Amino acid sequence: MPQTSAETGTGATEDTAFEIAVSTRNISKNFGDVEALNDLSLEFPLGQLTSLLGPSGCGKTTLLKIIAGLLEPTSGEVEVNGQKVTGPGPDRAFVFQDFALLPWASVIRNVAFGLELRGVARSEREAVAESYIKQVGLAGFENAYPHELSGGMRQRVGLARALAVDAEVLLMDEPFSAVDEQTRRKFQEDLLGLVQNQNKTFIFVTHSIEEAVYVSDQVAILLPRPSRVSEIIRPSSFRGKGVDNIRRDPEYLDIVDEIWTSLRRYVE
Amino acid sequence: MMNRSLTLKVLSAVILFGAWEIAGHIPVSFAFPTFLESMGALMRMMGDGTMLDAYAETLRPLAVGIAISAFLGIALGIWVGLSRFFDWLFSPIFIVMQAAPLAALIPLLVLAYGIGLTSKVLVVCIMAMPVIVLNTAGAVRNTPDSIKEMGRSYLATDLDVILKIIIPAASPVIFAGLRLGISAGFIGAILAELKITPTGVGDIITYSRSIADYPSMYAAIFSIILLAVLFLNLLERIEAVLFKGNQRGYASD
Numbered sequence: 036m037p038q039t040s041a042e043t044g045t046g047a048t049e050d051t052a053f054e055i056a057v058s059t060r061n062i063s064k065n066f067g068d069v070e071a072l073n074d075l076s077l078e079f080p081l082g083q084l085t086s087l088l089g090p091s092g093c094g095k096t097t098l099l100k101i102i103a104g105l106l107e108p109t110s111g112e113v114e115v116n117g118q119k120v121t122g123p124g125p126d127r128a129f130v131f132q133d134f135a136l137l138p139w140a141s142v143i144r145n146v147a148f149g150l151e152l153r154g155v156a157r158s159e160r161e162a163v164a165e166s167y168i169k170q171v172g173l174a175g176f177e178n179a180y181p182h183e184l185s186g187g188m189r190q191r192v193g194l195a196r197a198l199a200v201d202a203e204v205l206l207m208d209e210p211f212s213a214v215d216e217q218t219r220r221k222f223q224e225d226l227l228g229l230v231q232n233q234n235k236t237f238i239f240v241t242h243s244i245e246e247a248v249y250v251s252d253q254v255a256i257l258l259p260r261p262s263r264v265s266e267i268i269r270p271s272s273f274r275g276k277g278v279d280n281i282r283r284d285p286e287y288l289d290i291v292d293e294i295w296t297s298l299r300r301y302v303e
Numbered sequence: 304m305m306n307r308s309l310t311l312k313v314l315s316a317v318i319l320f321g322a323w324e325i326a327g328h329i330p331v332s333f334a335f336p337t338f339l340e341s342m343g344a345l346m347r348m349m350g351d352g353t354m355l356d357a358y359a360e361t362l363r364p365l366a367v368g369i370a371i372s373a374f375l376g377i378a379l380g381i382w383v384g385l386s387r388f389f390d391w392l393f394s395p396i397f398i399v400m401q402a403a404p405l406a407a408l409i410p411l412l413v414l415a416y417g418i419g420l421t422s423k424v425l426v427v428c429i430m431a432m433p434v435i436v437l438n439t440a441g442a443v444r445n446t447p448d449s450i451k452e453m454g455r456s457y458l459a460t461d462l463d464v465i466l467k468i469i470i471p472a473a474s475p476v477i478f479a480g481l482r483l484g485i486s487a488g489f490i491g492a493i494l495a496e497l498k499i500t501p502t503g504v505g506d507i508i509t510y511s512r513s514i515a516d517y518p519s520m521y522a523a524i525f526s527i528i529l530l531a532v533l534f535l536n537l538l539e540r541i542e543a544v545l546f547k548g549n550q551r552g553y554a555s556d
Contacts, residue, residue, distance in 0.1 A: 103456050123456045135453035139471045139546045149457040152467075180547070200457065 053080035056236035057102060057204055062111035064097055071097045073261040074111070079204075079253075084230045084237035086247035088294065089257035090301040095240045096208055098257075102238060103129050103206050115204060125153070128197035130207040134189045136181040142168060143177040145192050149200035160199075167195040187218035204236045211246065219246070224278045226250050244294050249281055256294060258301060266297065336518040341525060344518035353507065354526065360503030361527075364420055365492040368427025369485055376432045376484065377477060380439025381470070390440065401433035405491070409498045423495035430491030431484040438480025442473035471546060478542045482535055489531040 057079040064072040072094045079085045087095040100106040102113050104123040113120040115127060128149065136145050143164050144151070150160035168177055171191040181189055190210060197205055211219040227250060230237055241247050247254050248270060256266040273284035281287050320338045327337025336344075348354045383389045409426065416422040446469045454468045470477075496505020504523050511520035 105452055105456055123458055125458060127456075129453070129456040131449055131453060133449050135447075135449040137450060137468070137471065139474070152454070152457050152459045152463055196457075 053083070055079065056081040057113070057115050057238065059098065059102065059113050060111055062098065062101060062108045062113070064094070064101060064106065065109045071262060072101075072108070073263065075257075075262060075264060076111075077255055077264055079236055079238055081236055082230075082234050083252035084226070084239055084250055085253045085255060086239045086241055086251040087255050087257055088241055088244065088247040090259060090298055091242065093257040093259040093301075094262040095257050099206050099208050099238060099240050102204075103127055105129075125200065126202050127204045127206055128200050128202035130190075130193050130197045130205065130210045132209040132212055134181075134186075134193045134213070136189055136192055138181050141178045141180055142173060142184070142192050145181065146195040146199050149196055153200070163199055164195070167199045168192075170198070171195045185218075187214040187222070190214055190222070198233075202235070204238065207237065207239045209240050209242065212242070223250050227278055244291050244298070245282075248287055248290050248294070254290075254294070256297065258298075268294070334515075334517050336521055340518040341521040344516070345522035345526060348507070348519065348522060357503045357507050357523070358530075361492055361496060361505070362503075364423035364427055364495060365488065367420070368424045368491065369431060369488045371424070372428050372431035372435055372484055372488060373481060376435030376480075377439050380436040380477070380480075381443050381465070381473075383436065384440035384443025384473075385465070385469075390444075394437070394440065397433040397436045400429055401437070403429070405429055406494060406498060409495075413499055418500045422499055423492070426495040426499070427488045427491040430494070431488035433484075434487060435477075435480045435484035438483070439473065439477045442476030442480075443469055445476075446472045474542070474546050478538065482538060485538065486531055486535065489527060489534075493527055 055078045059075060059077050062072050062075045063070070075094075075098065077098075087098060089095050097106060101108050102115075102120065104113075104120050104127070115124070118124075118126075137148065140148070143161055146168055147155075147160040147164035150163060151157075155163075165177065168174060171194055173188060173191050173195065176184065176188065181192065184192070190213070193210070197207075211222045214222065223246060226237075226239075229235075230250075230252075239247075239250065248268075252269065252274070254268045254270070255264050256268070257263070258265045268290060270286060270290055272286050273281050276284060323341075324338040327335055327340065330337075345354070348357075379393060383393050405426065409422075412422045412425055416425060450468055450472060451464055454464045459467065493505055493508070496502050497509060501509045504527055507523040508520050511517065511523065
């Protein structure tokens with residue numbers, strides 16, 4: 036059975052003591068009069084993938100951008116590896132929903148862009164970029180431009196760029212929502228491999244229940260008005276059964292159903 | 304594909320010049336020479352050095368004016384695009400400048416700056432700069448937020464964001480502004496020579512008209528248009544070399 040904890044805050048560490056990579060404490064964020072987040076606390080275990088799942092308007096992307104240091108919380112604080120976040124840092128890399136590639140730059144320059152901004156020498160950063168381009172399966176496209184690639188390939192470039200800076204925490208903002216269904220399934224399988232091999236902490240925003248349950252070690256359900264963490268679900272049994280068996284595992288199906296039941300009334 | 308575009312260019316030139324030739328033969332007007340007469344006059348003036356002397360004179364205010372408009376215009380445009388305050392401060396000036404009937408204002412310029420190079424450079428700048436500044440500012444302001452955010456998340460400094468993201472992203476529109484501005488600058492240079500003191504190409508136009516040597520007049524007009532077209536083509540090449548990936552639109556298409 037899935038372990039669930041209905042309390043916010045320390046829910047994730049209740050049963051098993053995970054090492055915490057990222058924690059957000061009492062985060063509130065207002066945009067003018069609009070309250071996007073209210074006193075939200077959440078912890079993200081090291082080396083695992085945590086999804087932020089919720090209906091639109093629940094502030095999940097806002098929370099991700101606050102963790103990234105792109106937005107400043109109105110109150111509360113974020114810690115990454117015990118360090119307080121005051122802005123973007125080398126310990127976090129971001130994967131964008133709309134890819135955010137530089138259209139005038141080739142694939143290799145896009146992938147190396149994070150390193151370029153860090154002042155890494157050209158030959159060195161291109162060597163690093165090349166190896167990650169290979170790893171995401173884009174070998175041979177180093178000198179192509181983004182407009183020559185399909186949506187899925189563009190997001191592979193975005194992913195390679197995030198991996199190339201070798202940050203401990205990967206922040207992914209609905210990374211697969213703009214690619215087609217088949218590519219998305221492939222991405223989800225690849226992501227599981229990545230989580231296993233990279234020893235990085237992944238924070239993954241999605242609006243797809245199936246996707247969240249499929250890829251996550253821990254799913255945090257966010258609800259809007261007022262924005263809060265309603266539930267943290269840790270799928271326990273199907274992770275080791277291989278990517279092909281997850282979607283027909285009874286626990287997987289139960290969790291998907293259960294989440295839908297609790298989200299249903301928030302969807303207009 | 305290159306060949307097809309070249310064929311089309313040659314074809315459209317042939318049609319245009321053919322129509323010109325026919326119109327000259329009808330004739331549309333006593334003052335309208337045929338294409339071949341005009342080309343003959345052009346060859347003659349190029350042969351005897353008239354053209355060379357004229358362009359030595361005309362190119363000075365043109366080159367200085369365009370250089371100032373391009374560099375100052377782009378710099379100001381970036382500034383205006385980045386800061387609401389400078390937008391408020393400068394934009395109205397350039398909007399007024401763009402809308403002003405310049406020919407009517409030239410006497411004022413002459414009053415203030417005399418009939419020398421300064422006035423002519425100013426005319427070129429007033430013609431060229433507003434569209435360069437306004438286009439650049441608009442393009443800078445409209446840089447997609449997501450790539451600026453991407454830059455910041457990968458630790459770009461403010462200067463990095465401007466140099467490596469905003470300027471390249473704005474470059475297609477900046478170049479469009481440059482093209483418009485520079486063609487306006489060519490018009491300004493001739494306007495200055497017609498309205499301030501007849502020198503260079505403007506002198507050939509004025510003088511040929513006064514002695515009814517219409518082929519020479521049209522040859523001079525033709526030559527300045529040709530020069531402008533060649534220059535704009537060069538600009539396009541420069542853009543293609545600098546920002547290769549921009550040629551076919553955006554990744555977000």
